[in-house]
Amino acid sequence: MIEGVLSMDLSLYKTLLEVAKWQNFTKASEKLGYAQSSVTAQIQKLEMEYGVEIFERFDKKMMPTPAGQILLRYAAKLIRVFEESKINVAGQTTGSFTIGTHETTLCSYMLPPFLGTFKRCYPQISIAITELLENDTFRALKAGECDLGFIVDRVRHDPDLIFETIQEEEFVVVASPDHPLASRDAIVPEDLNGCEILMSISGGKCRNLFEDMLRKHRVKYRLTYEINSFETLKKCALHGLGVTFLPRTTVTSEIQTGQLAILPLDYPDFKLTVQLCYHAKRQLSVPMTNFVGLLCKTTPHEPL
Missing domain, CATH: 3.40.190.10 (Periplasmic binding protein-like II)
Known part of the structure; x- marks a missing residue:
């Protein structure tokens, strides 16, 4: 079983994430550029490999089963590690990373100028901003579901996480x-x-x-x-x-x-601290380090 999983194409996990995102096989197939039968076959292949049902129909939507929810977390982690490897191995500057946050509105005000500067240095790296539930950012970081967390809070302390202040x-x-x-x-x-x-x-x-x-x-x-x-x-x-x-x-x-x-x-004055945080054991790539430095006004590394 383990050997089979390790040998599986990462595209299966990308398909899994896309179906979960749209809650619909047809929509996922359109976004991926596949025939719907191919998407269905890929999900069935995953279900055979793991021996569980991954999705179930609920109110005209394809919703992940409890087992499917667990697999989705692993799929996101696998894809993220793969993208990270493209950035770190042999000095490549392509790939992506994910920012998880509950504060999407404040993100939309604060991040665009920094994203523009970052894009000029790393045009081949994409950044995804994922909306999380209130107080779910720390769990998502520890579970490997996102790379960075954007939070607005009092100064926090957690032995598993590193906090960088953006501004008050x-x-x-x-x-x-x-x-x-x-x-x-x-x-x-x-x-x-x-x-x-x-x-x-x-x-x-x-x-x-x-x-x-x-x-x-x-x-x-x-x-x-x-x-x-x-x-x-x-x-x-x-x-x-x-x-x-x-x-x-x-x-x-x-x-x-x-x-x-x-x-x-x-x-x-009512004040909270806007912070970026990430897992203490996470080795940040040079582009991610630069991104953190850009927002937190530290001295970033030179672009690759």
């Missing part, structure tokens, strides 16, 4: 410039009593910071909307639907153009 991020309370509190010279938390509040989804670091302050000062408010998108929260606030709490980076443009106003809250 301030969070601010914002509203439409027409909001009554926006014209005040200063406000205190109690001034938010009776306000309509827009919140991110429960459990996130951003919401926890805001709720801790509201709870500490016994502020009674009306929760208008719970939205898992900084962009949507920003637009709702802009249209006068309530007060919200967001990373300053995500509202800089709207503040400058006068579409949003930062409420002058007399309260200690």
